[in-house]
Amino acid sequence: MDSAQAEGERGPGFALFLDFDGTLVEIAPTPDSVVVAPELPLLLAALRDRLGGALAIVTGRSIAGIDHFLPGLGLDACGMHGLERRVGGQVAFPEGLADLRPRIAELRARLSPHPGLIVEDKRIGVAVHWRMAPEAEAEARAAIDALAAELGPAYKIQEGKAVREIVPAQAGKGEGIRALMQMAPYGGRRPVFIGDDRTDEHGFDAVNRMGGVTVKIGPGETLARYRLATPAELREAMSGWLAGRLSWEDLQPA
Numbered sequence: 001m002d003s004a005q006a007e008g009e010r011g012p013g014f015a016l017f018l019d020f021d022g023t024l025v026e027i028a029p030t031p032d033s034v035v036v037a038p039e040l041p042l043l044l045a046a047l048r049d050r051l052g053g054a055l056a057i058v059t060g061r062s063i064a065g066i067d068h069f070l071p072g073l074g075l076d077a078c079g080m081h082g083l084e085r086r087v088g089g090q091v092a093f094p095e096g097l098a099d100l101r102p103r104i105a106e107l108r109a110r111l112s113p114h115p116g117l118i119v120e121d122k123r124i125g126v127a128v129h130w131r132m133a134p135e136a137e138a139e140a141r142a143a144i145d146a147l148a149a150e151l152g153p154a155y156k157i158q159e160g161k162a163v164r165e166i167v168p169a170q171a172g173k174g175e176g177i178r179a180l181m182q183m184a185p186y187g188g189r190r191p192v193f194i195g196d197d198r199t200d201e202h203g204f205d206a207v208n209r210m211g212g213v214t215v216k217i218g219p220g221e222t223l224a225r226y227r228l229a230t231p232a233e234l235r236e237a238m239s240g241w242l243a244g245r246l247s248w249e250d251l252q253p254a
Ligand SMILES: O=P(O)(O)OC[C@H]1O[C@H](O[C@H]2O[C@H](CO)[C@@H](O)[C@H](O)[C@H]2O)[C@H](O)[C@@H](O)[C@@H]1O
Pocket: 019, 020, 021, 022, 023, 026, 027, 028, 029, 030, 031, 032, 034, 058, 059, 060, 061, 120, 127, 129, 131, 160, 161, 162, 163, 197, 199
């Protein structure tokens, strides 16, 4: 019996939670310029079938943003760092979150002297990216800090790759994964979470506590137990698991 068959036959199987940027797709210069590898959509669809539907994208983007890059799949997802959830086509979004768009307009005006900075409007949150304008990182950080101070404790700051963002205080990938693990078809399965960024550490912590498998993509300190070097290596590993050539716990320790 091969590794993946053995994994499947030891119990009800895995639930697979996948970060998007830097995990399924390589980091790109801007949020809009991400390139989806041609094999990725079919690979995700095949994995979802093999896992009885228990596959979800867990991302800092909105679910609409994921659908833009993976059209037609309608994957389960936790968007906005766990706040927005779609399972089996049913979308849940917490009530009462303020629309930050007026503040986002003010932020854009403040940062307009630095055209290389990208202000990403997430409606209930906002991110400022300095990947294309590293010389303006300090201004980006200061502007986010000032807005967070104005908004108060209902919001928090999160750091990612060349990005600082404001999100509602209750956001967190760990919460998103825990919520899905209470629902069919996830409940009773063993979670696997794969991510690359600081915001994924929250998800690694939650999944480690559930006795699951955690995989970090790329270098850096992490709570994840296993590591792969790049999104391309992950896509190869996912194909290997699907073909029964690889078990998640065959991966290199982190
Ligand atoms: O949780 P994720 O799916 O990893 O999303 C995290 C953030 O990803 C995006 O920004 C990052 O990827 C961009 C494209 O590769 C890159 O240009 C940027 O520097 C990265 O920070 C996205 O734009 C954010 O909204 C997500 O929070």
